[in-house]
Amino acid sequence: MNTDIHRLLDEAFAGVDMTPDAQELKEEVRANLVARVAELEASGIPPAVAAQTAITELGDVRALLGEAADAAAPHAPASPWSQEAFARHRVRPKPAFVVRIVVYSVVLVAAFGLAALGALGLLPLGVGAELTLLGLGSTAVGLLVGDSLSQETTTNHPLPIGRASGFALATFMGAYGLGFGGLAAAGAMDLWGVVLAALGVVASIVLFSFLAATQTNRKKAWVRQSIAGTPPNRFEEDPETAARFGIYTAVIFIITFAAIAVLVFTVGWLWGLLALVGGFAVMLLVLARMLFGPRKPSS
């Protein structure tokens, strides 16, 4: 059952004097809207769009009340940016978030800075200490990303904690992987570091791709309304394609990882990068094909 229509109806009647007459009209309109939305949905229009379309077709409810309400409606027309809407939709700044972000950033800069000095031989650090510093720095980047994404902004609702954590984990693995790669490049680590680096980076790319492909744009209501007027993204209108893209991506990067491992142990570790670049290019090609490829004839 589409509940959007009840919310939109309330919004349409906001600021209207609720005389018995207006109340009765509202109930009459409600049943008609429900019927119209059901008709739109039956023709294959998504529920949210159907509700929006039905309410738009209705027009201004003040006009419906007509002569009867002219005398009873001394209120100024409620603009969408009225005080009430402002109070309802305002996003309050969160000082705790600012403090956390500053702490993460300090840890991040300090840890990566020290690790870089160690890798370049300017600080006497063992491999263990290096790895600890990198882990610390990567954790800070991950937390920075995850915490920021789970904040509500003026245009976006907060990301759910699970999804924000996913992005945090992907960032952490990517950063740690790159750190291993950096250590190996600086000569501070053996060849097996490259394998771990590739593992981290590949896992991070796979996780990022998965999260991005399954991401729904839960923006604020008014952003969704304006987006409703623009043509939909291929992945949104065709979840099958999104799922297929996810599987292709996983396969591409499993093969990439195998290729990196083989190249590192046969030709030399720098060649491993080539496989990574290749895997990335193939993924982008698949993405382009999935998003803009010829459409299946709709059944």
Place this chain on the structure above:
Amino acid sequence: MTQDDAFAADLLRGHTDTIVLSVLRRGERYGFEIYKTIRDATGGDHEIKEATLYATYRRLEKDGLVESYWGDETQGGRRKYYRITDAGRSVYRSNVAAWVATRRIIDSLLDVKEQQ
């Protein structure tokens, strides 16, 4: 919208009351059914707006040409059904007679040939 469509819509709107009475003669309906009947008859274009229809129901009811009652739907809000009254039927008949007479005069003044 072409000039022709605009003209036709204008003409149609002038007869909204009679059209609604005519729809209700076929049986009791609620708002969306009436709207749908008119929309389907006009080929899907919204020649008569919903807002106009709500004003029409209100006026017809005030004049005693239709009466309304609430349905007993349990889901999605109760429907307000309209039923034509005897006064409504008589107004409908006289409006139709007036339309037929007017159409004949206009056809002859505009020199419209029968297309049959």
